[in-house]
Amino acid sequence: MEEFLKVTGVGKTFGAVRALNDVNLLASKGECIAILGENGAGKTTLASVLIGLYQPDSGQIVLDGVQISVTSPAAAIEHGIGMIHQHFSLVDAMTAEENILIGLPREKRGPAARARIRQLCDDFDFTVDFNVPVAKMAVGMKQRVEILKALFRDVSILILDEPTSVLAPTEVAPFLQGVRKLVATGCLVFFISHKLDEIREIADRVMIMRHGRVEGILPVASTPMAQMSALMMGQADADQPTEKPNTKEMRLDTTRAAKALVVSDVSLTTSSGAEILKEVDLTLHAGEILGIAGIDGNGQTELSEVITGLKRQTSGTILLGDKEISSSSIAARIADGIGFVPEDRHAEGLVLSLSVEENFAFRSIGEDKFMSGGMISRRAIGKIAEDAVKAYDIRPSNPKLNASALSGGNQQKIVMAREVARARNLLVVVQPTKGLDVGATQFVQDQIRAVAQSGVGVLYISTELEHVLEISDRVAVMAFGRITGVVNPQNTTLQNIGLLMTASPEEVV
């Protein structure tokens, strides 16, 4: 094997945490290496070292036989190393071309450059709309623009950080196709992911990380999935039985239970006349988990916001139990026992500059349990937070730390713990497993099942179809702001759901 990239003994320490510990790696051109690991295993840190966001404390990187020191992302680009982050770095107001050519000297931005961009698009079968600003593009297209931006700069190493987590299910296959072509042209691709099936499909080798160490670099074709996940989770965890009781069969027939939420004929039209929600009807029973499936951006987020009061519907009614809440304030709905895990926990579900314990309290600070003698009781808040931190195993376990000091998975646990405790009648969760590793996903799903078991109606909105099907009692599919069908996950086919998800507005009527 001709070695193209050689990483030896790379270590990186943040405070007391060894984020990378003696990482070694040999890679050649035209290879796709998946990097697998739980949240906090060091995947992103390794990528950040390769593209110069962090400087390693020890070790060296040799590229094409020459030792390099990558001091900044700009230096990384000069060495031909590019990365596509989970959060894109595109200028929303600019078109694809402008974004791709941004920062280049004038002589490189001429018609030849534009022709080359189109050539790249053809080479990799990328569909990109060159006439609209990035803001108007779907996520998948934005991602293609990001990749084009890297390709245009002649990268020979491309790092993709959980690239499919933002994509709709239908966008994944074409995306993987594009990556395959990239590899075929001799590019070395690192594919950070924790989705084993994708890794199986795309990668030549898989590098498994755990606690900052490389647990193994194995050929994908000859390694059973079970072995991959065992290495990722650590042997101790893997030895434990993974079977879980089939909760769906154990549960009562919830359709006979009381109604927890009735949404009737709800429409939402923006001031510019766009119909975001159209005549949505939903019934959710107490103790039931109703999944909402659909491609990202078909009105699911807005539906959650209308139900929880963040947006006001243009018409239609919403009943919580027997109580009409169509025009109740957010605060009133919080008091009515509606828990809400929003999609964007960083920007919406949490206040990162507040401590962990304050984050447990901020959504309903005036409630009796946080007050004593008419004043906010820091003690009561601390007590509640401490219990939740223990119950949910939130780490680091110090509730006085700022929420920004915690990893994404642990931040999600804070939001989850807070809203589960709040949900007496209804829990609305949006993309609760987005970006979580296998263990954390399992944990979140278990919490949601437990809430439903206690008699709360759960609305489970997600674009990760397999999770929706796994957890829901019934699944409603949304397309273009409408409910295009409600199916029983046990006797439906993926094909059927796919059809409902892509039903065109005309067919829906």
Added chain:
Amino acid sequence: MNSLVMQRRVAVALLLALTVGGFLILFDGHNPFAAYKVLFFESFLNYWGFSNTLVKASPMLLAGLAVIIPMRAGVFNIGGEGQIYIGGLFGTVFALAAPDLPAVLGVPLIFLAAAIGGALWAAIPAYLKAYRGTNEVIVTLLMNFVAIHIVSYAVAGPLLAEGAPYPYSKEVAEAYRLPIVMPRSDAHAGFVFGLSLALILYFWLRFTPSGFQLDLVGRNARAAAYAGVDQKKTIIRAMLIGGSLAGMAGAIEVIGLKYRLFHLFSDGYGYDGIVVAFLAALNPIVAPLTALFLAGLSAGAGTMQRAIGVDSSVIEVVEGLVVVFVAAALVAPRSSSKSILKNLLIGGLFGRQKHSKKKEA
């Protein structure tokens, strides 16, 4: 960044500002140690000097609080100066219109009138910000000039005292004068009043739901909306509180110091308030200290000029340096190091900000 780290960084920033200022004094041909010694002795350890510091610190403190509360809700009130003027005007008009009330009733009512004046003045930019999205910095700043001229008009016209050689109003009733806390000096109870307000506001922000929610809007407006907090109302509330505080600073200048409403009676206290607020890292309980510090610099500058011959404008430069260094100190460093000095330099002045705030904006 926790508050302990923040306060240490502010302390280092102050030291740096004074060091750079020291070099300026040196280049001016004087001994910086002697100059600073005079400056601090005269403004904090000398009876008359300290009374002068207190007199200046009172309006600065209230003006500082008038910046802190809106800023905690994410609104930058640089209209303190105008709110001081309108507050002073309202307070004076009330005091002159009702000259015969007992002091226990009259003084609180004067403060109330001043607070209403300041709040009304702040209500305009508040409404524009909350419901029209107009930039509050521009509106509050420009309204300062309008307010100053309204007062100039009032004291040169309708309120002009008979036979006055200069635009000022009649004297307010003697009963309404604030008590003097340092005998035979000008030092009135204004600072004590400001101190108690600072304490109240600190507890309000920390221990009451309404204060906590105001802070929430400033920290993360989307999360506040998610918690059911009405952002528009919170912005208005924060600005009204800010306006009232600055308005009361105006009243303090009238019934505490000058006993009349003068043309141009506030010498930029509203702007000093911005420095007080940021020096205090927007913590109301630290504001009395930073107000005293800034007032001390400004009160000692003149003495220093007379004693050593250093031009008092050097002190203005030092004040400016303090603002720059403290602003730098409050930016999170890009990579942390044990040395505060190094952190300050790489983080604040020459580094890039660690977290982009675009999502929270």
